[in-house]
Amino acid sequence: RNSRYRQEEFSVCGMVVDVRSTGNGHRMAELEDPTGSVNVLFNKDRPDFAEAERIVPDEVIGVRGSLSNEGNLIFADQIFRPDIPFSHVSYTSERKGAAVLISDIHVGSDTFLEDAWNRFADWLCESEVSYLLVAGDLVDGIGIYPDQDKELVITNIYEQYDMLGKMLAKLPSHIRIILSPGNHDVVRGAEPQPAIPEKFRGSFPDSCIFVENPALINLQGVRFLMYHGRSFDDLISLMPGASYEKACDIIPEMLKRRHLAPCYGRRTPIAADIIDRLIIDPIPEVVHTGHVHIYGISRYRNVLGINSGTWQSQTAFQKQMNIQPTPAIAIALDLKSLQPMVYDFMNGSPAPLVL
Template sequence: MTSTGRGEDIKRLASKALSKGYQLTESSIKILLERKNPDELLDRLLSWIKSSRPGTILIEPGVVMDFLRTIDGERPPEEQVAKTASFRIKSTSYSDVWIEGSTEEFRLYFTVRYQRIREIFERRGISVYSPSELREQGLKEAYIIGMVSEVRAVKNGYSVVVEDPKGVWRIIVPKGDRNLEERVEDLLPDMVVTMRVRMRASVLVAQDILLPDVPPVPQRRLSGPDVNVCIISDIHVGSSRFNEELFNDFLEWLSSDEDEASKTCFLVINGDLVDGVYIYPGQENELALPSLNKQFEKASELLKKIPERVTVIYVPGNHEPVRKALPQPPIQHRYRELLGQHNGLVYVGNPAWISFDGIEFLVFHGQTLDDVIQSGSRFSYSTIHRDAAALLEFVLRTRHLAPTYGVVTPLLPLRDDPLMISEVPVVFATGHIHVAAQSLYRGVHLVNTGTWQEQTKFQASLGLEPTVGTAAILNLRSMRLSIKKFG
């Protein structure tokens, strides 16, 4: 094929994808061109993305390779099938993502966030405008949408600065309506929100503030398998504060004939299986096992006690030796070798979308909960043992796992933005903050799974009181979610 012919093929495939709402990178197109019938293959790829990767806009090489594995008959580890019930890993591994670090990448990242959340509002039947359109069309009152840039108190209320692709705008929120004032106090930089505003002498005055939120999840018929999914997090093997006795109680229970234990066929480890090294100030003084190798070897010894009927799915957290920026890939192969292949361990990225017999779980270690706590005035570490469920509800309602950008947790500016909560999960599970909590919001089960590590000196300095020795258990038939306490 001549270079001219290949160039025309690249343009043809790019135009075809664009006409259907997708953007193919040149590297992705070249992969398709190496196969027979690339046009037909592209059609199959787009159909697969629509069903398996909803919300994907930018098609990078990793997505294409995942698709090709499915049609070539390969089965990656994350697509194994349990012995008693089916499950499917819907998210990618995030192993092959890359960025250049350019200003343009960040501009596109925030533009995509704005556009996708705007679509959520429009699906709710809310007609939203840019503030510039109010002036152009002479509208006196309407819903406007923007990304929050600044919130500050002024003499008679609050000044909220929002941005959109057309400019920067200031909205005044007057005092007097306590409900409205509370909504303003919840606003964080980079959140995309809608405001009902009224034009008063060229000043935009807020009448209401709306988050993207989630619609009610339909109640599931009680016809699923009588199987339990157990979720734990923050074990911290290797820490001198790791409560091995309680964890062994949990493992003993998991292997027992007790009714709830015998029904448990899946165990999700939602981050921080090991304590890692150099994670927080003074950690070296609280390590019982000072090297990662020894920590994973000890973890392997513990995981051997898990019965064979249980499929273990391992999501990394901030203490694992993986990329700290979100999204995170699974742990590296050299550490997998130290863990061994207990029960066909399934390694996934963070966050992970997992479907258990059609029940959608969004499993996220929860690093960005720190960003939310430290950015606003509503939540604090000293009271998070009471407010953890409200914190998860807030994040869900923003429809983004990182509502505010770059306070503590590094994020990769990926145009596909896997931290968007594009779909509505049935279960939203987090860890990281070491507090056990659960609630139900519009049919979505919210759960934070506590920890197996006693309070560290660093946590004590923050006033954080951990919930030690807890596991969340959800039955796929009854949809009953409970937190089991050990010790």
């Protein structure tokens, strides 16, 4: 804030302490670094104002602009985020292989779609799929929300996992099944979440691999970042124009920030640790999420974002919130081309959907 810097180009990098709209519709953010804090004003008339509108608390940004005469305010000209480099090129497998991406099975719920799952299982038995990735909420859990027991057909947590294990045991043994937890599973709620404990794995076949949430998976050289997606709740509530119907559009926002859950102290519980395990590094080829029960596909700087829907019909809570899920969807990904194909198992024989 020395006077010699005023009216000159000024750059700063820091964590967003707070962000708000001004009375005139501009955007004001307070940035903090180890030396102190400063306010930054983003003018609503600037062409990149949409990026300023999507600034969220606790993300790290860089700003270039000029200081006010008083030296206590920066007028922003540019905003920078960690982001994915323009030069990023995705790796593709040199040999044939296919992965199927699903999430939110919710075994034990009275809205679990058993018939659709059986059609999916039959299809897997006839396919050439090599991998099945499940991004959390394997079962519906116990005591996740008030009066949940009224919506359960399996009220014992061990029996829920036992049922899922028996379902997966019917799939071809050559398919490697990667299972990560979500907020309904029997692990701590705070992220990162550990893998499902061994005492719940008794009925699962040897083809199952249990991983953490999030987890970076390498399939024939193609890296999948599996993350259940609890932070969707925070980011959708904070970003203008964001919605659960288009939750896949939030994945590019995570990639811009190079972080899966940039906001702290809100609906997404985050465990304190010396190392931040929610940073997106290295850059994956695919980010695979769930949680919102609505499938969607996005691409951002050669990174494919896939939200894989659910195997549960509309719940009472979703009906109350007017959320329309897209159940019984599986997304198959060719590892040589990274081209996704969407299959709908809701009614009858599956047919690929046009993207």
